[in-house]
Amino acid sequence: MFPFKTSFTLDRKISQPLYLQLSNQFIQLIKEQKLPPKTKLPGSRTLAELLNIHRKTVVACYDELLLQGWVESIAKKGTFVHSNLPLLHQTEFSKSNFTSEKQKTGFSFYKSNVFNSVNSLQKEDVIYLNDGVSDQRLTPIEEIARTYRRITTKKNIFNHLGYNSVYGSDKLREVLVNYLNETRGLQTAKENVLITRGSQMGIWLSSQLLLKKEDVIVTGETNYASATTTFKNQQAILKTVLVDENGIVTENIESICKQQQIKAVYVTSHHHHPTTVTLSAERRIHLLNLSKQYNFAIIEDDYDYDFNYNHAPILPLKSHDTNGNVIYIGSVCKTVAPVFRVGYLIASKEFVDEAASRRKIVDRQGDELLELTFADFIKSGDLDRHIRKVMKIYKQRRDLFCDLLSKELSSFFQFEKPKGGMAVWAILNKKYSWKQVIEEAKKYQLEIGNYKRYDLHKINHNAIRIGFASYTEEEIYELISRFKKTMFAIKE
The missing domain is CATH 3.40.640.10 (Type I PLP-dependent aspartate aminotransferase-like (Major domain))
Structure with missing residues (x-):
């Protein structure tokens, strides 16, 4: 006898109705072949007593299974797992191989090495360099x-x-x-x-x-x-x-x-x-x-x-x-x-x-x-007013960023103060590589990102864009401080 009483877990605290919880668990048991074709299901009154739920819940569950084609009702005999269901060929079920992050693809598809990787979630306390974006806090x-x-x-x-x-x-x-x-x-x-x-x-x-x-x-x-x-x-x-x-x-x-x-x-x-x-x-x-x-x-x-x-x-x-x-x-x-x-x-x-x-x-x-x-x-005119407002702020941030970069890191970077935009084109001294900088910067909670995207044609200019507009003045000081620690650690 199949242990129906211990095979179901019903939670009255969640929003999903009990009959759907029950029917979904029945479907899972059928897919796992724990309830093979032609298996007779308990009567609605019997199952209701076993699970301590209302009989109408079981009736609604069986109606749902019948509607979806998982079971069939035979007059004067009862409800059975559908006799014509084919066996579902699948790997042995476990949580580790069924989570979306780990589950392997069961078909072939075309991949490309052209596209860049997607962005990952950002962590707190890490400063992420960008290549020139607006400050969302000023929106x-x-x-x-x-x-x-x-x-x-x-x-x-x-x-x-x-x-x-x-x-x-x-x-x-x-x-x-x-x-x-x-x-x-x-x-x-x-x-x-x-x-x-x-x-x-x-x-x-x-x-x-x-x-x-x-x-x-x-x-x-x-x-x-x-x-x-x-x-x-x-x-x-x-x-x-x-x-x-x-x-x-x-x-x-x-x-x-x-x-x-x-x-x-x-x-x-x-x-x-x-x-x-x-x-x-x-x-x-x-x-x-x-x-x-x-x-x-x-x-x-x-x-x-x-x-x-x-x-x-x-x-x-x-x-x-x-x-x-x-x-x-x-x-x-x-x-x-x-x-x-x-x-x-x-x-x-x-x-x-x-x-x-x-x-x-x-x-x-x-x-x-x-x-x-x-x-x-x-x-x-709201857009123009917004532009005028942030222009003043971004100009101040540009001036501070370029001033600090020049004073604190002039032996490492060459750059021209930009006349516009939201980023600086920073050329790294050829004695150093961005690969070195990136690895060392991680120790100081500074994430530089994929420097190779700035040199897809491999001309070896040794430069990247560093945005300034999205950082407050306090954040700019901290960014330069972490950069300075990074560069002097490499220098040593």
């Missing part, structure tokens, strides 16, 4: 929440809860057109705008439309790692050119164009990622002329346009584009907070239409309520 969350509440309580809000435009919220597209035309010198229309979930989606969509296997794209020798990874995933051929104090060297791009057809050039023209240099006016014009002459696309990633400390922002390449060669990509993620996945891709209507069709495959549409919120947030 105007009350203003955003207030706007969101106002949006969601409107009478017509239900019109925005279904499947709507894959292009993104019409209102946000209209607001962005006005905002970008006024602030960045663009001459664009709503039909040229596709709302994305951050700039990375814009880069990915552009790569999908522009690149197939062995198509050629040109980037800087130093380049934004996520963009490089995206292009490699398309099996494109990456041609790299020098980046100096005036940005990507367009004369080198011209030399490549004379030798072979290229499909695109990827450029972070405002503050080159990772070195922070700005593309000069002369090279901007040269690059635009080359794109017209050789019919290639320019993917302009304007990831931190808003942060300039010494002068007004330099207008993007897109503002001078009269030939439809520039794909302009940006977002509010860097400006406000990374969690708000609102970005945009601006290009010719036919390119935007195709990008929208491609986007639909992986992401039917964005978060329209969030997009409506940011439309109001931008239109009301």
Whole structure:
């Protein structure tokens, strides 16, 4: 006789109904073959008495098992484990091999060595270097929440809860057109705008439309790692050119164009990622002329346009584009907070239409309520007010960080004080390696991360980006202190 009384554990304190707890445990016993096909189950009254539960609970359990096909009811005989259930072939069950972290995959799938590893959870008391992100603690969350509440309580809000435009919220597209035309010198229309979930989606969509296997794209020798990874995933051929104090060297791009057809050039023209240099006016014009002459696309990633400390922002390449060669990509993620996945891709209507069709495959549409919120947030002037506020703070943090880095660690690092952005390009003295630094830094609760992503083309510049914007002045002092302990320990 099967020990029904001792085989079930029912917990009245949890939210799951008792009949479902019971039916799920029955299913597990059947899968483990402890209750094989044709096994007769106890009558509802008998089992209820054994488990000290109401008979209706057992009846509901049996009804559930019957509905799911695990048991069958035979008139005047009782309830039985279904006679036609096939045996489930599985490894011997144990908690160790069934936890999601340890369970092995039972099928083959395609892996890639192109992509970077995913981020792990961060620990307290450890300072993590980043490559230039905003301080989430400065996010105007009350203003955003207030706007969101106002949006969601409107009478017509239900019109925005279904499947709507894959292009993104019409209102946000209209607001962005006005905002970008006024602030960045663009001459664009709503039909040229596709709302994305951050700039990375814009880069990915552009790569999908522009690149197939062995198509050629040109980037800087130093380049934004996520963009490089995206292009490699398309099996494109990456041609790299020098980046100096005036940005990507367009004369080198011209030399490549004379030798072979290229499909695109990827450029972070405002503050080159990772070195922070700005593309000069002369090279901007040269690059635009080359794109017209050789019919290639320019993917302009304007990831931190808003942060300039010494002068007004330099207008993007897109503002001078009269030939439809520039794909302009940006977002509010860097400006406000990374969690708000609102970005945009601006290009010719036919390119935007195709990008929208491609986007639909992986992401039917964005978060329209969030997009409506940011439309109001931008239109009301809240975004500009936030930018003005954090600009002052980030400038102070830049000045302090660079001052301390220069005074305390000048024998170890060479750098130029950035004119904008949220990070410093720090070149390590060639006597030392970042591998050494990383291992030693861990002893002082300083986590530097994967330095290799800054040199995917292996030119051995021995530099990384170090962000300053996300740290308070107190945290900057502590960061430099831990860095100093690390470097002097290596020196000894």
